[in-house]
Structure formats: C-alpha cells, structure tokens
Amino acid sequence: MSEPALAVDDLRLAYVVRGRSLEVLRDVSLRIEPGESYGLVGESGCGKSTAAYAAIRYLPPNARILGGSVRLAGRDVLAMGTADLRHLRAETVSMVYQDPGQALNPTIKVGPQLIEAFTVLGLQPDEAAHRARDTLAKVQIADPELVLNRYPHQLSGGMQQRVVIAMALACDPTLLILDEPTTGLDATVEAEVLQLVRDLRIEYGTAVLFISHDLGAIRSMCDRVGVLYAGKLVEEGPADEVFDEPAHPYSVGLLRCLPRHGSRKGAQRLESIPGFLPEPGADLPTCVFVDRCPLVDDVCRTEVPEWTMFDDRSVRCHHVDKVPAIVHAELPAGVEVVIDRSTPPVLELKSVSKTFHQHGKKVQALRDVSLSLYAGETVGLVGESGSGKTTLAHTVLGLHPPDEPDTIYCDGQPLVATARRRADDQVRAIQIVFQNPDSALNRRHSVRRIMSRTLRKLAGIPRSEVEPKLRDVVSSVRLTEQHLDMRPSQLSGGLKQRVAIGRAFAGEPRIVVCDEPTSALDVSVQAAILNLLADLQREEATSYLFISHDLRVVRYLSDRIAVLYLGRIMELGPAERVFDGPHHPYTEALLSAAPSVEGNSRPRISLEGEIPSAVNPPSGCVFHTRCPRRLDGDMCSTIEPPLTPTPDGGVIRCHIPFDQLSRAGE
Amino acid sequence: MTRYLIRRLGLAVITLVLLSMVVFLVASVLPGSVGRAILGPFAEQQSVDNLNEELGLNGPVHIRYLRWAGDAFRGDFGESYKFRAPVMDFLPGAFVASLKLALATLVIVIPLGIIGGAIAAFRKGRPTDRIITIVGLTLAVTPEFVVGIVLILVFAVRLKWLPPGGSGDGTIGEQLKAIVLPALTLSAILFGYIARMARAGTINALAADYTRTATLKGLTWLQVMRRHVLRNAMLPTIAVIASQMSYLLGGLLVTETMFNYKGLGLLIAKAAEDRDVPMLMASVFVVGVFSMIMTLLADLLTAWLNPRVRLEGAE
Numbered sequence: 001m002s003e004p005a006l007a008v009d010d011l012r013l014a015y016v017v018r019g020r021s022l023e024v025l026r027d028v029s030l031r032i033e034p035g036e037s038y039g040l041v042g043e044s045g046c047g048k049s050t051a052a053y054a055a056i057r058y059l060p061p062n063a064r065i066l067g068g069s070v071r072l073a074g075r076d077v078l079a080m081g082t083a084d085l086r087h088l089r090a091e092t093v094s095m096v097y098q099d100p101g102q103a104l105n106p107t108i109k110v111g112p113q114l115i116e117a118f119t120v121l122g123l124q125p126d127e128a129a130h131r132a133r134d135t136l137a138k139v140q141i142a143d144p145e146l147v148l149n150r151y152p153h154q155l156s157g158g159m160q161q162r163v164v165i166a167m168a169l170a171c172d173p174t175l176l177i178l179d180e181p182t183t184g185l186d187a188t189v190e191a192e193v194l195q196l197v198r199d200l201r202i203e204y205g206t207a208v209l210f211i212s213h214d215l216g217a218i219r220s221m222c223d224r225v226g227v228l229y230a231g232k233l234v235e236e237g238p239a240d241e242v243f244d245e246p247a248h249p250y251s252v253g254l255l256r257c258l259p260r261h262g263s264r265k266g267a268q269r270l271e272s273i274p275g276f277l278p279e280p281g282a283d284l285p286t287c288v289f290v291d292r293c294p295l296v297d298d299v300c301r302t303e304v305p306e307w308t309m310f311d312d313r314s315v316r317c318h319h320v321d322k323v324p325a326i327v328h329a330e331l332p333a334g335v336e337v338v339i340d341r342s343t344p345p346v347l348e349l350k351s352v353s354k355t356f357h358q359h360g361k362k363v364q365a366l367r368d369v370s371l372s373l374y375a376g377e378t379v380g381l382v383g384e385s386g387s388g389k390t391t392l393a394h395t396v397l398g399l400h401p402p403d404e405p406d407t408i409y410c411d412g413q414p415l416v417a418t419a420r421r422r423a424d425d426q427v428r429a430i431q432i433v434f435q436n437p438d439s440a441l442n443r444r445h446s447v448r449r450i451m452s453r454t455l456r457k458l459a460g461i462p463r464s465e466v467e468p469k470l471r472d473v474v475s476s477v478r479l480t481e482q483h484l485d486m487r488p489s490q491l492s493g494g495l496k497q498r499v500a501i502g503r504a505f506a507g508e509p510r511i512v513v514c515d516e517p518t519s520a521l522d523v524s525v526q527a528a529i530l531n532l533l534a535d536l537q538r539e540e541a542t543s544y545l546f547i548s549h550d551l552r553v554v555r556y557l558s559d560r561i562a563v564l565y566l567g568r569i570m571e572l573g574p575a576e577r578v579f580d581g582p583h584h585p586y587t588e589a590l591l592s593a594a595p596s597v598e599g600n601s602r603p604r605i606s607l608e609g610e611i612p613s614a615v616n617p618p619s620g621c622v623f624h625t626r627c628p629r630r631l632d633g634d635m636c637s638t639i640e641p642p643l644t645p646t647p648d649g650g651v652i653r654c655h656i657p658f659d660q661l662s663r664a665g666e
Numbered sequence: 667m668t669r670y671l672i673r674r675l676g677l678a679v680i681t682l683v684l685l686s687m688v689v690f691l692v693a694s695v696l697p698g699s700v701g702r703a704i705l706g707p708f709a710e711q712q713s714v715d716n717l718n719e720e721l722g723l724n725g726p727v728h729i730r731y732l733r734w735a736g737d738a739f740r741g742d743f744g745e746s747y748k749f750r751a752p753v754m755d756f757l758p759g760a761f762v763a764s765l766k767l768a769l770a771t772l773v774i775v776i777p778l779g780i781i782g783g784a785i786a787a788f789r790k791g792r793p794t795d796r797i798i799t800i801v802g803l804t805l806a807v808t809p810e811f812v813v814g815i816v817l818i819l820v821f822a823v824r825l826k827w828l829p830p831g832g833s834g835d836g837t838i839g840e841q842l843k844a845i846v847l848p849a850l851t852l853s854a855i856l857f858g859y860i861a862r863m864a865r866a867g868t869i870n871a872l873a874a875d876y877t878r879t880a881t882l883k884g885l886t887w888l889q890v891m892r893r894h895v896l897r898n899a900m901l902p903t904i905a906v907i908a909s910q911m912s913y914l915l916g917g918l919l920v921t922e923t924m925f926n927y928k929g930l931g932l933l934i935a936k937a938a939e940d941r942d943v944p945m946l947m948a949s950v951f952v953v954g955v956f957s958m959i960m961t962l963l964a965d966l967l968t969a970w971l972n973p974r975v976r977l978e979g980a981e
Contacts, residue, residue, distance in 0.1 A: 058882060090884020102875035107897050107972060116893070120884045151973040167883070 003074035005175045005207030006032040006055055011068035013054055014281065021064065022281025024050050026231040028068075034174065037201060037208035039222035039239060041215060041254065043522040045277050047231040048211045052177050055209065056093050057085060073174045090120045094168035098180040100160035104152035110163055111148035117170035135166040138203075139196060156610055157385075158189035162196065169200060176201070177209045182217060186384040187549060188607055191593035194221060195604070213522065215258065216595035219243050224312075227251045230278050230288045237313030243597060245324065247315040249293045252326050257527040258597055259556035264575070265378075265534040266337065270527035270556070276492065287318065294326055295319045337376055337538055339559060341649075345372035346510050346543045347430075348409040352402045354388075354395050354567075363614045365391040366402075366567045370643075373511065376541040380558030380575065382551065382590065386611050388567035389547045393513045396545065397432055398422055410510065428458055428507035435516035437496035441488040447499050448484040451506060458507040476539075477502040477532060494525035498532065505536060513545045518553060530557060551594050555579050560650070563587045566614055566622045569643065573650025582661035584654055585629040621655065631655055670969055678958055685954040686738065690731045693947045734947070743948035748940045753948045756933060761952055764918055764929035767852070768960075770845045771914060772907075775853035775860060780903060782857065783864025787899075790869060798861060806858030810920045814851040818925075821847060831925035848925045852917050856910055863906040867899035874898065901972055908964025915957050930956075 013025040024047045032038045040048045053059055055070055057077050070077040073092050080088065097103060105113055111132065118128035136144035139162040152160055161181065168176055178197065182190035194217060201208055210221050218225060218239065225242050227235040227250060235248035246252045253273040263270075275292040278284060285291065287300045299318045307314045317323065354366040366388045373379050381389040395402050398419030406414040410429055416422045434440040441450055452470055455461045461469055474481060477498040488496050497517065504512050514533065518526040534557065536542060548554050554561065554575075561578040563571040563586060571584040578587060589605040607626045612618055618625045624636040635655055643651040646658050654661065702714050725733075737744060743753040786798040805813065822830035832844045871877060872895060880894040915930075922931035930949050937945035969975045 056882065058878065086884050086886065088884075089882050095882050097875065097878075099875065103879045105876040105880070105894050105898065106974065107901075108893070109973075116880075116885065117883050153974055164879070167879070171884075 003034075004031045004071070005034050005036070005073060006030070006209060007069075007071040008051070008055065009069045009071075011051070011054060011070060012066035013050060013059075014064050014066055015060070016062045016064060017281075020281065021066075022279075023066070024231050024280050025054065026284070028228070028231070028233055030226055030233065030236070032175065032207045032209060034207055035201075035205045036224065037210060037222045039210045039212070039218035039225040040228055041212070041218055041225055042228035043254075043277055043524060044213070045280065046228040048228055049179055050231075051228070052095070052179050052209060052211055055175070055177065056089060056095060058095075091171050092173060093175045093177065094171065094173040095177040095179065096161070096164050096168050096181045097178075098183045100157060100164045101152060103164050104160060106152055108151075109148070110150050110152060110155070113152075114148065114163065114167055114170070117167045121171055131170070132166075135169055136163070138169070138200065139163075139166045141166075156189075157185050158192060158610065161185065161189075161193050165193075165196065165200070169204060169206075172204055173206055175207045175209060177211075179211045180213065181210075183212070183214070187551070187590060187593040188384055189610075190217070191595070191604055192606065194595065195606075197221065214595070215243070215255065215523075215597045219597055220595040227254070230284060231280070232284075232288045232316070234289065234316045235314070237311075237315075241311070241313060247313060247320055247323050248289075248317050249295055249319075249323060249326060250289045252323060253292070254523060255597065257523040259527075259530070259552045260598070262576075262579070263556055265530075265557050269531050269534070272527035272531070273524040287316075289317075295322050339374050339377045341374050343375065344412055345374050345409075346411060347371075347373040347396065347545075348412075349392075349396070350407050350409070351404075352392075352395060352407045353404065354391055354400065354402050358615075361615045364567055364617065365614060366395065369564075369567070369569055371562060371569070371572065373543045373545065375510075375543060376537060377560065378537065378544040378546050378558045380546045380548070380554035380561045381564060382554055382561055382587075383564035384590070384611050386566070386614065387564040389564055390515065391567070392564070393432070393515055393545055393547060396511070397430055397513055398427075424458075424460065429510040430513065431504035431507065431509040431511070432513040432515060433497070433501055433504050433517045435519050437493065437500040437520075438488065440500050441496060441503075443488050446485055446487055447479075447491075450488075450499065451484070451502060454503045454506040473502045473506050476505065476536065478528075492525075493521050494528060497521060497525075497529055501529070501532065501536070505540070505542070508540065509542060511543045511545065513547075515547045516549065519548065519550065526553070533557060551579075551591060563590070566612065566617050568622060568653065569651070570623065570654075571650070571652045572643075573646055573652070574648050577646075577648055577650070582658060584652055584661070585627050585656075586623050589626075589628065621653070629656060670975075671966070674962060674965060678962055681958060682955065685958075686735055686951060687731065689947050689950050689954070690734060691727070693943050694727055694730070738948070738951070743951075744944035746937075746942050746945045748937075748942045748945070753945050756945065757948055757952060760928060760930045760933045760949070761956070763927065764922070764931065764956075766841070767845055767848055767918060767922070767927065767929055768914055770849035771852040771856070774849055775856045776907065778853070779857050779860025780864045780900070783861040783866075783903070784868045784899070786861065786865040787868035787872065790865075795865075799865070802858030802861045804858075805854040806856075808854070810851055810855060810917055811924055813854045814847070814921060814924045817847050817850055831927065844925075844927065848921045848927050851921050851924075852914060855917060856914065859906055859910055860903060863903045864899065867902045868895065871895045871899040897971055901968060904964055904968050904971070908961050908968070911957055911960035911964065914960075915953050 008028055008030050011025050011028045012023065014021040014023045028051055030038065040051060042048055055072065055077065065078055072088060075088065077088065104110070114132045115125070115128045118131050119125060123131065132148065133144045136147060141147050141159065141162055147155065147159065147163065155163065182193050185193065198221065210218060212218050222239045224237065225239045226233050227242070227248060229250050235242060235246070235251050242251060243255065246255055253271070256271040257273065259270060273292050286302060286304045290296050290300050293300065303318070305316045305318045307316055308320045349369055349371040352366055352369045353364065356363040356365055369392060371379065381392060383389055394400055396408060398415065398417065401417030402408060405417055408415045410426060415426060419427060448470070451473060452466045455466050455469055455473070456463060471481065474484060479495065479498050479502065483491065483495065488499065491499065517533070518529050521529060530553065533544070537544060544557070546554060546557055558575045560573060561575050562569055563578065563584060565586050570586050571578060577583070579591065581588070589607050592603065592605045605628050609626055612625060620637040620639055621627070621641050624630050627636065630636050641653050641655045643653050644658065646652055652658060702709070705714055705717060734744070741754065743757065745751065746753050746756065782798050782802070786795040789795045818830045821828045828843050828846055877890060877894055880890045918929060919931035919934060921927070922929045923935045926932065930953055933949045934946065934953070937949060
C-alpha cells in the first residue's frame with residue numbers, strides 16, 4: 001500500500017465564535033507514511049490538537065473547513081458520509097488522549113468497554129472477549145481477567161492508559177493519533193507507556209501522529225516532526241535533525257526555553273520567546289513569526305516566506321542561513337547566591353509524620369521527614385505521585401496538622417498545626433503558588449482587587465498605603481499597571497501565574513511553597529516564570545519548597561533536592577550531586593525515566609510494578625520491591641536502612657555504601 | 667454493597683427515632699388543652715381535667731413519649747380524638763391512596779422530565795432548549811393551587827373530561843380518573859427541576875471524554891447514547907429526584923386538600939384543624955417514614971448506577 005497513512009493538504013479550518021470566523025489552521029499540509037511516526041510541536045493555541053481532530057473529523061459544531069483536504073489511508077475524510085466516517089473510525093484510525101481516567105466510562109467495567117471496540121468490527125461476543133484478553137496481554141497487563149472485571153477508577157493512571165491503548169489497537173489501525181498521551185502521568189509511568197507505544201508501533205506497523213508539549217517525549221518517539229506556529233507549519237524534518245539543529249527561529253526559541261541539561265539558576269538565566277502568540281483568527285503578517293523573531297528585517301514584513309528545502313527538511317523562513325547564528329539573547333548571567341547555613345534555618349521539620357485514616361485503614365503519607373530550609377534556599381521535592389510531596393507541602397502550610405504537634409518550626413518558633421489557628425505573621429510567612437492559576441484566582445475580581453485585598457488582609461497594610469505598595473508588587477512580578485484593571489480571564493496563563501506569584505509575595509513571605517507552578521504553562525512562559533522566581537528569591541531571600549514532576553525544572557531552581565518515596569525521604573543532598581550521582585537507586589531510576597530533548601538519554605532503568613500502597617508499605621527498605629540494585633540475601637527486605645550522612649552534608653537511605661552508589665557503568 | 671446497605675439502614679433507623687421524638691415534642695407543645703378542644707367551651711373544668719387524665723396527657727413528657735413510641739412500635743398509634751376510633755383504621759387507607767398519587771406523579775414526571783431535559787441538552791442554546799427551560803422554570807415557581815385550579819377549570823369545569831376532585835376509591839376507572847388531575851398538578855411543579863438536572867447531566871455526559879472515546883470507537887449514535895451517555899447523565903438527575911421526594915410529600919398536602927383526595931395530606935390537614943393529636947402525630951410520622959424510604963431507594967439506585975459509590979470502602 002503506497003497511500004500515505006495520513007495526507008493533509010492545504011487544510012484551512014476556522015472556528016466561528018460570536019459570528020466571527022477565527023482561522024486556526026492556515027494551509028497546513030503534512031504527510032505521514034505507513035508505519036511512520038510524526039510529531040507535532042508548538043505552544044498551546046498553535047492548532048496541534050485541532051489538526052489531529054480534523055484528521056478524524058471530530059470537530060465541534062462551530063468548526064468550519066475553509067479549504068484543503070484530509071485523506072486517511074487514501075480516503076477523503078472531509079467528503080465521506082456519517083456511516084463511512086463511523087466505519088473509518090472503527091477500522092482505520094484510533095486515538096489516545098490525555099487523562100485516561102476521563103477517557104473511560106466510569107460506570108461500566110473495563111471489560112465491556114474494551115470488548116465493544118471489537119464487536120464494532122463485527123466480531124461475535126465470545127470472539128471479541130477473547131481478542132480483548134489478548135490485547136490486554138499485548139499492552140503488558142499481567143492479569144487481563146482481573147482488569148476486565150474492574151471499573152476504571154479501580155486502576156492506576158498507567159493501567160488506565162494501557163487499557164485505552166488496547167482499545168485503540170483493537171482494529172489494528174493504519175493511523176494512531178496520540179494527543180498528549182502521557183501528560184499527567186508520572187515520569188516512570190510515562191517512560192513505560194512510551195516504551196509500550198514504541199514496541200507496539202513496530203509490531204503492528206502503525207503510523208503515529210504524536211502531539212505533545214514535551215519535546216523530550218517527541219524526540220524519543222518520532223521519526224519526523226513538524227513545528228506548528230499560529231496554525232501554520234513553519235518547519236518540518238527528521239526529529240533528530242530538527243532538535244539538534246533547528247532551522248526556524250521559532251524552533252530555536254522553543255528549544256532554548258528549556259533548562260538545558262544541568263543548567264542552574266545561579267549560572268544562567270533562561271531564555272524565553274518575547275511577545276505573545278497571535279490570537280486565533282488574527283490577521284497574520286507575511287511571516288507568522290515576524291513579531292517575535294530575532295532575525296526580522298524588511299523582507300520578512302513584505303514577503304511571505306516560501307518553503308526552503310534542504311536535505312530532508314523544509315523551513316518557512318527568509319533567513320535560514322542566519323538561523324544557526326542566532327545569538328543567545330542578552331541575558332544577565334544568573335547570580336550565584338551563597339546560602340548561609342550557619343544561621344538557623346527558616347523552616348525546620350523534625351521527624352514529621354502524617355497519617356490519614358481512610359475507611360478505618362491507616363495511610364502513612366509522611367514518615368519521619370526531617371528537613372531544614374535556609375534563607376534564600378530552594379529545596380526541590382521529587383518523587384512519583386503518592387510519594388508524599390504534596391502532603392508535605394500541605395502540612396507545612398497548615399492545611400492539615402502533622403501527627404505530632406510542634407514538629408515544624410519557622411524561624412525557631414513552633415508552627416501552629418493548622419493555618420486557621422496560626423497568628424497572622426505565621427500565615428504571612430508561608431505562602432503557596434499553585435499549579436493552576438485559573439482556579440487559584442477569583443475570576444470575578446480584578447487583579448487590583450485580588451492584590452490589594454491580599455495586601456490589606458495578609459500584609460496588614462492600611463487602605464491608604466495600599467496603592468503605592470500595589471505598584472511595587474506589580475512591577476516586581478513584571479506586570480504593568482494596565483493589568484491591574486483586568487480580570488484573570490482576560491490574562492494569559494503566564495500573566496495569571498504572575499498575579500498568583502505577586503499575591504503570594506505580597507506579604508513578604510519567608511517561605512513560598514511552589515506546587516508545580518509551571519506545569520500548566522508553555523515552555524516559553526515557563527522560562528519567564530522560572531526567571532521571575534529566581535529573581536524574587538535573590539531579591540527577597542525567600543526560601544522555596546519546590547515541587548515539580550519536571551526534573552529539569554527542579555534541577556534548575558533547586559539548591560538541594562529531597563527525593564521522597566512512600567512518604568519517606570530516600571535521599572537529600574545538593575542538587576548537582578543528587579542529579580549527577582552517586583545517588584539512591586530510586587533517584588537513578590527516576591532520572592533515567594525522563595526523556596531528554598538532547599537525545600542522548602541514559603539507558604532507562606525500568607522499575608518493576610507500581611508504587612506500593614501506603615496502607616501496606618513493604619517491609620524493610622520500602623523500595624526493595626522495585627529496586628534494580630537490591631542486594632542478595634534478605635537484608636533489604638527485612639531491615640529498613642537508616643538515613644546515612646553523605647560527605648556533602650546530605651543523607652541517603654540505602655544499605656549500599658555511598659561510595660558504591662555510583663552507577664555501574666561509570 | 668452489603669456494607670453500604672447496612673450503613674444506610676442503620677442511619678435510617680436513627681433518623682426514624684429522632685423523627686418520632688421531634689414529632690412528639692412538637693405535638694405536645696401545641697397550645698391549648700386537648701380536653702377542652704374535644705369537649706367544647708361549655709364543658710366543666712373538672713370533666714376537661716378528667717378527660718386529659720384519661721388520655722394520659724398529664725405525665726412527664728419523656729414517660730409519655732416512651733409510652734407512645736412503644737405503642738407505635740407495635741403498630742398502635744392510639745385513638746383518634748375526633749372519631750373515637752383507632753388511628754390505624756384510617757392510616758393504611760390514606761397511606762395507600764397517597765402512595766398511588768405519588769407513584770402516578772412519578773410515572774408521569776420522570777419520563778417527561780428526563781426526555782425534556784435530554785432534548786433540551788441536544789438542542790442546547792436553540793429555541794427548543796429555551797422553551798423547555800422556560801416552561802419548566804415557570805411551572806416550578808407557580809404554586810400548586812394555581813396550577814390545580816387552572817387544571818380543574820379546563821379539564822373538569824369546561825371540558826368535563828375528569829372529575830374536579832374526589833376520593834381515591836371506587837372502581838379502577840374512577841380511581842384513575844380521580845388521580846389524573848392531582849398527579850398532573852404535582853408533575854407540573856417537579857418537571858422543571860428534573861428537566862433542568864437531566865439537561866445539565868446530559869450536557870456534561872455529551873462533552874465528556876468517554877463519550878468521545880465511544881464515538882471514536884466507531885459506535886453508532888444510538889449505541890453511544892444508550893451505553894455511554896444516558897447512564898452517566900442520569901446520575902445527578904436521580905439525586906435530584908430523591909431530594910424532591912420530600913417536596914412531593916409536602917405538595918401532597920396542598921394538592922390533596924384542593925382536590926379533596928383522601929390521602930395522608932388530607933388526613934394531616936383535617937387532623938391539624940381538629941386538634942386531633944394522635945392522628946396528626948401518626949400521619950406526620952408515616953409521611954416521615956415514607957420520605958425516608960423514598961430517599962433510601964433513590965440512594966440505592968444511585969449506588970447501583972455508580973460503581974464509585976457502590977464500591978466505596980470495599981477496596
């Protein structure tokens with residue numbers, strides 16, 4: 001079969017909003033050969049998902065195709081009737097998207113849902129059930145019978161996504177569309193799911209359209225990539241080449257926003273792409289990227305760039321020859337701040353435990369966590385979900401009390417267990433920045449009202465003095481006064497997060513808990529927010545407890561890292577050492593799971609099974625059930641290793657001596 | 667599931683005991699002397715006191731409560747002051763009549779509400795949706811006596827199709843005829859609530875990822891609706907129907923009085939008028955039990971439809 005799996009030609013698509021037609025895809029053409037995997041990258045709002053949904057013609061009622069064609073395995077998707085479209089979806093194309101928990105019907109067992117994908121192909125019920133079991137085995141589910149009889153909510157996120165993938169593979173599709181399939185999953189689970197898709201793609205010979213904001217995942221998965229900007233494809237080529245030598249200024253910007261391997265806040269500020277993505281439907285200039293491009297000149301403003309081809313690559317830029325020479329933006333180098341650990345810590349946790357009671361069972365979410373945080377220091381909290389990161393943050397914030405009172409100290413004073421009972425200065429001292437600024441800010445209030453209320457209530461500033469202070473706060477988070485009269489809904493995600501950060505800093509806190517503060521943001525915005533956090537920390541000597549599943553981000557901002565597993569600290573130490581080793585076997589596995597944009601990722605150490613239940617933690621070392629370096633004999637499974645000091649002032653919880661913890665290959 | 671059931675039943679028993687206490691306390695603090703009410707204003711004080719004594723109204727309140735509750739537990743709610751006959755002679759008949767009316771109402775309103783809501787959801791934002799929503803809201807805020815009177819005027823007085831009121835006895839045909847107008851009155855009020863919830867539930871289910879999954883599997887529209895949308899859409903609706911049960915019972919009181927339909931509502935209204943305390947307590951208590959059973963049934967239905975509720979604590 002020589003027909004491409006997917007051929008999109010000059011596709012133009014618009015959404016009609018309040019009578020206005022907003023163009024979101026502008027002459028997009030792309031071709032995916034049978035068995036090929038193709039990645040689409042670009043910031044949110046660039047049209048990645050719209051392109052994917054257009055390929056299967058699953059579009060909201062207000063979408064209008066203005067021109068172009070979509071052919072799936074040689075068949076015209078846009079022209080076919082409802083019944084043909086249904087057969088096409090059943091037999092030729094499948095889709096897997098974000099949040100598998102939502103993708104499965106919560107009221108039906110996994111079995112019938114999966115079997116349905118086979119009966120729709122015309123199979124008899126018992127044959128369908130048989131095939132369903134086989135497919136579950138293919139997606140490496142050890143006990144298909146058990147899973148078939150479960151409801152979706154009884155499965156972990158990784159298992160749910162396997163079920164969804166099994167469903168997608170039911171028809172042995174010509175094209176499999178993956179739209180952010182691992183977003184929201186732990187790095188270890190993500191690595192497993194990606195590996196699974198990679199293996200199955202080869203086994204089934206399926207072509208893949210892969211959409212992700214995670215450039216590392218794209219690189220590890222795709223043969224070719226397309227870079228989409230404002231609904232227009234600006235660059236296309238083999239994945240490795242595009243990532244190693246991007247040929248469009250936008251691709252360059254996108255890649256430079258990421259904290260590179262090993263970069264740190266003290267050494268270098270992050271680059272971000274100046275300006276904003278054009279609004280959907282806005283009249284675009286000749287070159288779509290012209291307003292944000294470092295290479296812009298008169299030609300760019302007067303002539304639409306045509307495709308420039310070289311080798312296997314195509315780029316839409318007038319100045320391809322100058323792209324490799326784009327200088328790094330003039331960035332003030334980061335300032336290395338020396339943290340004074342001779343003074344008493346700002347925050348001290350002395351053997352903090354937190355037990356939840358659920359249905360009469362004890363869930364130990366934190367056990368004997370001891371940690372000090374010094375002025376101006378960031379401690380990054382790292383671990384899979386269920387490791388206790390968020391519980392730790394919430395306990396410090398006083399959202400729930402620790403098991404024992406007086407185990408948490410702020411500036412030497414014991415912290416009152418719950419925020420509700422804390423005195424104003426203790427509340428002010430510890431603030432939080434959440435992942436999602438949308439739900440953290442009251443959408444009915446203007447930014448002015450949100451901020452000035454915080455200044456009055458939290459910082460205790462009298463009404464008459466709020467105004468000048470407000471201007472200080474606004475400028476410190478790099479917002480302008482015109483933003484003050486806007487409501488959160490009128491601001492972009494990055495600007496909203498600035499407001500949230502400004503709010504947290506309004507009361508001059510000693511400690512700010514950052515719970516995945518950039519996870520909902522695009523990379524270019526993420527870079528700006530990380531720079532802002534680093535600046536504020538330097539100026540105010542604020543300490544951060546920083547939680548992120550993105551290890552590059554954690555490394556960039558953190559001075560020390562605490563690795564948690566099942567509510568216990570497995571390792572605590574300076575960021576460089578924890579990342580570069582020697583490190584705990586768990587840390588090692590965690591680090592190896594994250595796909596790298598640089599491509600040269602270390603060999604992945606896969607962890608067996610899933611994180612055990614905190615209701616019934618394993619005996620001995622809690623990690624021994626999954627540890628790739630478990631010692632012979634039963635030491636690991638019977639004796640819990642103590643936290644042993646390391647030469648650099650950290651601690652590590654492992655029976656293997658510290659000097660033998662370097663990776664085997666080193 | 668068994669655990670869930672046991673827990674729910676345990677709660678129901680506790681609620682029942684509390685309810686009986688409240689009913690008894692409220693009845694015992696009603697102003698006025700019962701003896702006086704029965705014997706009339708011209709009776710001698712001595713006979714009034716004697717009668718009060720005879721009726722057991724003079725002991726301490728907790729003793730009286732325990733005696734009443736003990737009797738009630740054995741199915742004896744005492745004697746009606748007015749009729750001088752056991753309350754139990756009246757209660758079962760009235761209960762059955764009310765039950766029939768409630769069921770007739772539900773049979774009418776649940777399908778109408780769900781279908782109306784679902785249609786509104788499919789036509790979201792279009793005129794059909796607006797009309798269903800506005801009609802539902804208007805009916806929901808119109809008092810029963812207005813809806814009832816309009817129905818009587820149209821169907822009984824003008825068209826003479828149905829009787830303007832009447833008891834719930836006679837032949838099945840007569841019973842059915844008598845029940846239609848009061849049931850329609852109650853349905854009119856409930857329609858808006860149920861349709862609104864069904865609309866919201868359907869809109870959510872239609873927009874949910876699992877519906878997209880089902881569509882992209884290549885299922886037909888009908889299969890997607892039947893297997894994936896409906897069940898999820900109905901969950902919030904059933905919760906609302908359950909919460910409206912207590913309204914339905916309150917509505918019975920007004921509606922039955924208006925249509926002179928011999929159910930619990932009419933019994934309560936009459937007993938309150940006559941200061942017939944044993945009758946009042948018994949009928950209010952039965953209404954409470956009735957309401958609890960309905961809520962319990964609705965909760966069980968929700969649990970049956972929603973595995974998350976059913977399996978809670980089972981893992």
